Amino acid sequence: MIKSLFERIFVAYNGSKSSQNAVMYAILMAKLYKCQVKVSYIVDVEAIKKLSLTKFIVTDEAEEIKSQLMLDGERKLRYAQELAKSKGITLETQLRYGSVWSEIIMAADEFKASLILLGGALETNYFASLNKSSISNQNSEIIGSAHCSVIVVKQPYLEQLFKMA
Numbered sequence: 001m002i003k004s005l006f007e008r009i010f011v012a013y014n015g016s017k018s019s020q021n022a023v024m025y026a027i028l029m030a031k032l033y034k035c036q037v038k039v040s041y042i043v044d045v046e047a048i049k050k051l052s053l054t055k056f057i058v059t060d061e062a063e064e065i066k067s068q069l070m071l072d073g074e075r076k077l078r079y080a081q082e083l084a085k086s087k088g089i090t091l092e093t094q095l096r097y098g099s100v101w102s103e104i105i106m107a108a109d110e111f112k113a114s115l116i117l118l119g120g121a122l123e124t125n126y127f128a129s130l131n132k133s134s135i136s137n138q139n140s141e142i143i144g145s146a147h148c149s150v151i152v153v154k155q156p157y158l159e160q161l162f163k164m165a
Contacts, residue, residue: 004033004035004114005114005115006029006033006035006115007035007036007114008035008036008037008111008112008113008114008115009026009029009030009035009037009038009113009114009115009116009117010037010038010039010040010104010113010116010117011023011026011037011038011039011040011116011117011118012040012042012100012116012117012118012119012142013039013040013080014041014042014076014119015041015072015073015076016119017119018119018120019119020119021119021120021153021155021158021159022117022118022119022120022153023039023080023083023117024083024158024159024162025117025153025155026039026091026117027087027089027091027162028161028162028165030089030091031088031089031165036091036092037084037089037091037092038092038093038094038107039080039091039092039093039094040093040094040095040096040103040104040107041073041074041076041077041093041094041095041096042073042096042097042100042103042107043066043069043070043095043096043097044069044099044100045066045098045099046098046099046100048065048066048069070095073095074095077095078093080093081093083162087162087165094107101138101141101142101145104142105142105145105146105147108146108148109147113148114148114149115148115149115150115151116142116146116148116149116150116151117150117151117153118139118142118150118152118153119152119153120139120152120153120154139152
């Protein structure tokens, strides 16, 4: 018998609508195919560092931004767990720090992922998505560097499908 093509799904989650769709997609896949799911939120400390070095923000502000993003990440990961629980699925979550695309690759490798799911839509409001746009803008780096298959989730009406499942 052939081994499943995806037994371990890694999801890059940043709280954006598109990455939330990727989480829902992974939950539905786990429900249908009995696979393990890990969801990571990456605090983009590299972007914060660059803003600090260019004097766009001062060091105290950088620490405050990092703290707020950490709290935001923890809250969003709890939400991902609630989504999974609503479908009878358990998923692993992780808060990470660093450059978004490289942390996604490292986290997926550590998890021994057979599939990475990414959100597919670009965020339109820059200020509302300072950390959120990182995943969408770096999809090509992730796809090119991943050691497993990558799916960019663009499923229309995913919320409705999720509610029906």
